[in-house]
Amino acid sequence: MKPDTLSYRKLSYEDIGLWKNGSELLATVWAPFAKKVEIKIDDQKLMELRRNDYGIWEGSSSFREEYKEYSVILNGRERLPDPASKYLVNGVYGYSTIVDLDFKNNLDTGINIDLKNAVIYELHTGTFSEKGNFAGIKEKLDYLEKLGINVIELMPIAQFEGRRNWGYDGVFPYAVQNSYGSISELIKLVKDVHSRGISIILDVVYNHAGPRGNVLNSFGPYFSDKYKSLWGNATNFDGQWSDYVRNFYIQNAVYWIDFFGFDGLRLDAIHGIYDNSPVHFLKELRADVNKYFENSNKKPILIAESDANNPLTISSIDQCGFGMDAQWCDDFHHSIHSYLTGEGQGYYSDYGHSWQILKAMESGFVYRGEYSMFLKRTRGVRGKQISPSKLIVFSQNHDQVGNRKNSDRNGSYYGKEKSLLFGAICLLSPYVPMIFMGEEFFSKDHFWFFIDTDDATFADIVRKGRNEEFSYFTGNVDIPAPNSYEAFHESQLSWGVLNNNENLEYLRVYQQLIAIRKKYKLGYGVRFETTLIGEILNINYFIDKNSKLLCFFNLSGKSVNINHIKGDVIVSSTDNTLSNSKIEAYGFRVVFCCN
Missing domain, CATH: 2.60.40.10 (Immunoglobulins)
Structure with missing residues (x-):
């Protein structure tokens, strides 16, 4: 046969x-x-x-x-x-x-995401609310709606060991984490989010799986020793018996979108997906998702995490690309972060120059075929300009907070002025901004790496591994053991700080910035020019032939004259500006002017 x-x-x-x-x-x-x-x-x-x-x-x-x-x-x-x-x-x-x-959620087709208009909010179900579950997210939807968020991104919710985990150690890709709530509660959350006019996407992990409670290899060769990753054997996407493995994960993507009503997915660390097949797994995933929903009104988006700066990731299948709708842009974060902090350890050693900030603002990627001293090889690809709506930018995310040795947020070491400046640059950039939960009200909560296991030996291996991973950081830091309840508890958002005027004012500025972004449609391909004069980064948006939106960001620690600018100030980093002719240290100002 x-x-x-x-x-x-x-x-x-x-x-x-x-x-x-x-x-x-x-x-x-x-x-x-x-x-x-x-x-x-x-x-x-x-x-x-x-x-x-x-x-x-x-x-x-x-x-x-x-x-x-x-x-x-x-x-x-x-x-x-x-x-x-x-x-x-x-x-x-x-x-x-x-x-x-x-x-199966047949009645709710969801909300198709227009990335040009998107303001994404990344949150972790277990630490976002006091309840630490789906019901806790639902109770905060009024808050997110008032903030101006129109896309929620949930960190992974596939079943992991215990009750506490970032989610990237999931071992049952189709199962809803039992400590977060039931299947029906997740479906209800998605519907409630949609009822506010907000979209919701899910973070999924296809490049690896956690070790504890993992039964996959007892059934078949889901993993292969052909390639190694940071997590051990890579997922078997191109070896013997890989057809079923590919289909298992492709249908997992369809499952989360179709069965629960998610509007798209964020794919974790695609540079850890090793595949030398004639048709790459990501390309087949994109094609099959399109085919499944081709006769519906649903147009799911796929966002990739990649540090390769390869335009093929976000090029269409017709252009021989993987067909992802967008990808995270680490260069944008690293160039600004390194300049504002002076940090030069690890991968930050490739950054720290003001011209890199200008390049990031102009093209997203800083490394486009240049040599990386950190990687000791060329990084990125020289090529055409990338549409800004295909790059996600951020001043914080779970990695850039949690994968610091002290797992501290910008506010803990930047200070208020620099933190707000960085957030404003992201929200007023032509790219797609993403906020990490609590960033918008100047949270100083840690986001420690945490797990929950009853295996003391495994817990100690994880503890030692985390310490070794951050050995290049200087100074001694008292890091709570990942398996401790303390690590989880200290990572929960402290909503009580919103009783403080400083945090409330910070939040109001974020609301203003989001409102400006939406009002002037900054992500819709509005023509813009960027300049860097001294340490003043300037983005000029040409709203129409008679008006401009001028965004000034002071990257220096001293006030700077801008007395040549005429127009109406619509938002600034402080209400107590030095004068109409100056912008304060690490401050910003947005001016609307007519010709």
Whole structure:
């Protein structure tokens, strides 16, 4: 019999794992090396599955209302949760919860994201609110709406060990983290977000998986020693049996968008996705997501995290690119951060010059084929100008806060003036701005790296690894152990600071900046020019033939004369400006003028 490869590679997410579908239970398990695969329902029923030519085992059974959980038995011995579990009520060491396909969110098509108009807010479910769950996010939606946010980005929520984790150690890509809430609560959150006219995207991790509670390799070669990453063996996207692995993760992307109603995804560290296939995994992912939603009104976006500065990441498939809608732009952050702080350790050693800030403002990427002293090789690609709506910029994000040795925020070492200046540069840039939770009210809370494991040996390995990772930082810092409750608790946002006038005023300026961005449509391709005279960075937006928006950013520690500027000041870094002719140290001013 001639193999039908399409039936192997193109399983829908509705055909992966086990679902209750009407009065039936339908099961599909990939275990190419198993001799026998069975499904055990609660402790009373066994469903024996049949194998096809591609290592896929399938079967069905009638459903009874008392059925709650199931597990997979390999070769009559090993009883494990399903790799495609949708929920694990007792966590990674429990069994899989039976989920009804009728949960599928058919009634809510979501809100298509226009990145030209987007102001993204990155948050971590566990530390964003006092409750630390989906319900806690819902209670803050009034606040986010008033701030002017129109896109929420959730850090990963796929099931990880314990109750506390950044989310990048998830081991069940399809399962909603049980400590955050139920499937129905997540669906309700997405609907509530949409009811405010706000879009919501999800951070997903396809380049690696966590080690604790990981059952994937017990079923098949999900990982390969062909490539190594920071997390060990890389995901098997191009080796033997990789067709199923590729489809497993592609359908995972479709699942989060279709079943829950997310408006798009942010793909973690795509430079850790190793694939030498004729069609790269990311290109196939983009094509399959497009195909799945082609007959609907839904247009999901895909945002990549990459430090390669490769324009092909955000070029269309027709242009031989990966087809991502946008990517994070580290160069923009690093050039400004290094200049304002003088930090030159690690990857910051490639930055620190004022001309790099100008270049970042003009083209996003600073390294476009130049030699990196840190990497000891050329970085980036010389090429055409990139559309600003394809680059996400930020003054803070979970990495740039959490992956510092002290996991401290800008406000703790920049001070108020520099922090507000950096935020203003991002929000008034032509690129897509992203705010990290709490940044907008001058939070000084740490964002420590944290985990929750009962394995003391593993906890100690993580602690030592984090210390070694930041060994290039000078000075001694008292870092809480990642497995301690302290590390998590100190990372929770302190909303009480909004009772302070200083924090409230800071928040009001952020609201003004977001409102200006939207009013003058700064991300919609408005023609702009940038200059750097001394340490004054200037962006001139030509709103129409008769008016301009002039943005001045003082990168120096002293006041600077700008007495030649005429027009109406619509926002500045302080209400107590030195005079109409000066801009204070590390201050900014936005002026609207007519010809």
